[in-house]
Amino acid sequence: MANVSHPRGDIGSHPDVDEMRDRYARMLGGRDVALVDGPVFLLGLYCAMSPWILHYTTSQPALVTHNLIMGIAIGLLALGFTLAPERMNGLSWALCAMGAWMIISPWIVGSSPDTGAVLNSIIIGALAVALGAICAVTARGSTPRA
DSSP, rough: OOOOOOOOOOOSSSTHHHHHHHHHHHHHOOOHHHHHHHHHHHHHHHHHHHHHHHHTTTHHHHHHHHHHHHHHHHHHHHHHHHHOOTGGGGGGHHHHHHHHHHHHHHHHHHOOOHHHHHHHHHHHHHHHEEEEHHHHHHHHHHHHHO
């Protein structure tokens, strides 16, 4: 029987080693995933859990569903930024749009929301806009140029 296992070793003999090393250096040097995408994920997690943290589940059922869906969407966007940053560059501004929607959503989705729910949505939205802008700027800086 033939030995088809690939020995683990140095890739120095690979024909595209220089291109692979350059691409790896560009991805590591251009976009700092840990400093931007981690807080975006945590923001999405908080957004999804905030109705239960601030106890407005019974008074604003529409906002509960809205925040849960938006939080999951923000979290999935952050995971996409982390797992496939080269494919997600164009979606960085979507986080800004989601943040702007979070700022105005209590008055559109909710029915006479209280101050806590409004402030919660405004703070989440402002943080999403700021983090989305940071993601967009860092993603633009890491885009490969010919």
